[in-house]
Amino acid sequence: MRMRLALAALAVAVGCKSSSSTATPAPGPDADTTPPADSGPTTPSFDFSAVHDEIFAGSWKSEGLVIFYQGQLVYEEYAAGFTAQNRHILYSASKSIGAALVGIAIHDGVLALKDSLCKYAPPPSGADPTLCDTTVEHLLHMTSGLEWAEDYGSDPATSNVLQMLYGHQNDMGAYVQRRKRKAAPDTLFNYSSGDSTLLSRVLRGALANIGKDERAWAKEKLFDPAGLASAVFESDQTGTLIFSSSCFMTPRDMAKFGQLYLDDGVYKGVRVLPEGWVKYSIAPSAPVSQPSPKSPDGGGYRPDGGSYGAGIWLNSATPTATPDTFMYAEAPVDTYSFEGHWGQKVFMVPSRKLVIARTGFDRDVVFQPGPMVGKTVAAIDKGVKGQ
Amino acid sequence: MKTSRLLILALPLALLSVPDARAEAGVPDAGDDGAVVDPGPPNAIVDDLAAGLAVKEGCSCVFIVQQSDAYCASYGAPASYLEVHLTIDHAGNSVSGTFLSAKRTAHFVDGSGCTLDP
Numbered sequence: 001m002r003m004r005l006a007l008a009a010l011a012v013a014v015g016c017k018s019s020s021s022t023a024t025p026a027p028g029p030d031a032d033t034t035p036p037a038d039s040g041p042t043t044p045s046f047d048f049s050a051v052h053d054e055i056f057a058g059s060w061k062s063e064g065l066v067i068f069y070q071g072q073l074v075y076e077e078y079a080a081g082f083t084a085q086n087r088h089i090l091y092s093a094s095k096s097i098g099a100a101l102v103g104i105a106i107h108d109g110v111l112a113l114k115d116s117l118c119k120y121a122p123p124p125s126g127a128d129p130t131l132c133d134t135t136v137e138h139l140l141h142m143t144s145g146l147e148w149a150e151d152y153g154s155d156p157a158t159s160n161v162l163q164m165l166y167g168h169q170n171d172m173g174a175y176v177q178r179r180k181r182k183a184a185p186d187t188l189f190n191y192s193s194g195d196s197t198l199l200s201r202v203l204r205g206a207l208a209n210i211g212k213d214e215r216a217w218a219k220e221k222l223f224d225p226a227g228l229a230s231a232v233f234e235s236d237q238t239g240t241l242i243f244s245s246s247c248f249m250t251p252r253d254m255a256k257f258g259q260l261y262l263d264d265g266v267y268k269g270v271r272v273l274p275e276g277w278v279k280y281s282i283a284p285s286a287p288v289s290q291p292s293p294k295s296p297d298g299g300g301y302r303p304d305g306g307s308y309g310a311g312i313w314l315n316s317a318t319p320t321a322t323p324d325t326f327m328y329a330e331a332p333v334d335t336y337s338f339e340g341h342w343g344q345k346v347f348m349v350p351s352r353k354l355v356i357a358r359t360g361f362d363r364d365v366v367f368q369p370g371p372m373v374g375k376t377v378a379a380i381d382k383g384v385k386g387q
Numbered sequence: 388m389k390t391s392r393l394l395i396l397a398l399p400l401a402l403l404s405v406p407d408a409r410a411e412a413g414v415p416d417a418g419d420d421g422a423v424v425d426p427g428p429p430n431a432i433v434d435d436l437a438a439g440l441a442v443k444e445g446c447s448c449v450f451i452v453q454q455s456d457a458y459c460a461s462y463g464a465p466a467s468y469l470e471v472h473l474t475i476d477h478a479g480n481s482v483s484g485t486f487l488s489a490k491r492t493a494h495f496v497d498g499s500g501c502t503l504d505p
Contacts, residue, residue: 087451087452089448089451162440165439166436215499232451234501236502237502246447
């Protein structure tokens with residue numbers, strides 16, 4: 001009971017704390033990265049004061065905010081000792097980067113969507129006999145059907161994600177491969193850091209078949225050509241990049257990765273993601289293709305409103321869905337996002353040519369990003385209207 | 388709502404790290420395959436995970452994010468008020484930590500980040 005009282009007191013304390021921060025309305029001369037577009041239309045004047053107040057003047061423990069409009073950096077702000085030069089952990093937003101790498105690998109013929117995972121990652125002893133029915137596409141969509149406890153909120157001792165990341169799993173992919181089957185592939189969405197990590201194990205195996213190292217290949221195929229110079233992807237003891245949660249970048253590079261999606265996979269005139277990959281990635285998988293109202297008690301590890309594509313959260317399952325079925329009612333219907341633990345977020349809003357990257361340390365209170373997106377969109381709309 | 392999928396790791400770890408709370412929660416053995424994690428006493432498993440989280444994320448915080456030692460020491464703690472005693476070795480590129488019954492170490496390699504020792 002004392003513990004619970006302490007938690008309540010802590011929440012109150014956090015809620016009363018304000019942060020000191022520095023805002024930069026335009027890139028400075030010491031910028032560590034350049035915005036993705038060198039030139040473009042004249043940028044309107046925007047007033048992001050409401051966004052600042054939402055993110056930095058309230059109770060959120062924000063550490064960085066970067067906004068791109070039409071490919072141009074129009075706002076950035078840092079707090080809590082962070083600057084434009086500091087990388088930040090992306091946690092589960094790393095899944096979106098892993099999915100992009102798989103898209104590139106598919107285009108290059110390294111593997112295929114319909115390939116069994118066992119083609120590149122032989123099943124370990126004790127694996128479910130139906131494990132090999134699982135394909136690359138199922139892992140991208142989190143519809144592998146493999147049993148997985150992602151929920152940090154119940155019991156740490158039986159949480160698969162905690163065991164995988166912080167236990168003693170030298171080969172995290174093999175740990176996932178040992179999970180029992182819960183459902184037939186492609187019939188059930190189950191948000192799983194295991195599926196993402198196994199996807200990386202599969203990619204590593206496929207690359208090994210052609211003599212490539214996964215880390216070096218990721219740098220060559222994505223991070224270098226997309227200008228993501230700050231990117232660092234951690235691995236397990238066997239060298240499998242931890243797609244689930246262990247990529248680090250500066251907030252500017254996070255926004256640049258988002259801009260890459262808005263620009264259909266092209267960076268500075270060079271195609272980085274295969275043609276059609278963005279469209280594929282933001283299309284819902286079959287089990288989550290229909291709009292459904294948000295649940296009153298929280299949705300847990302599944303789309304609660306909105307939907308999920310290939311490593312990407314979608315604000316709406318369909319273009320005609322109503323806001324009561326959105327992930328974030330404040331955000332436009334076409335919004336999609338890369339999202340990670342403790343408040344790491346990258347939002348893309350194609351209808352507004354807008355990318356928002358936000359980092360934070362919201363460990364004690366779960367960050368709610370909807371108002372941030374809504375207020376940013378309002379500032380963009382007002383600025384464009386006043387142009 | 389959807390954001391509940393981001394339920395805070397720190398709080399249940401903290402809760403279950405208190406003996407009385409653990410007894411209330413009835414923590415069962417970990418691992419359904421027994422192949423990798425020693426099922427051991429439940430408290431030891433939770434301590435081990437808590438120490439692993441603090442050490443690994445503390446290591447990444449120091450060497451990749453390049454934040455201050457003080458910030459990073461608190462970053463991976465099971466909760467704001469529960470410390471994992473971290474030892475940060477800048478010269479040796481490692482972070483070690485102890486949480487109740489568990490001790491873990493992570494090493495940093497430039498370009499590839501931090502990895503927990505087996």
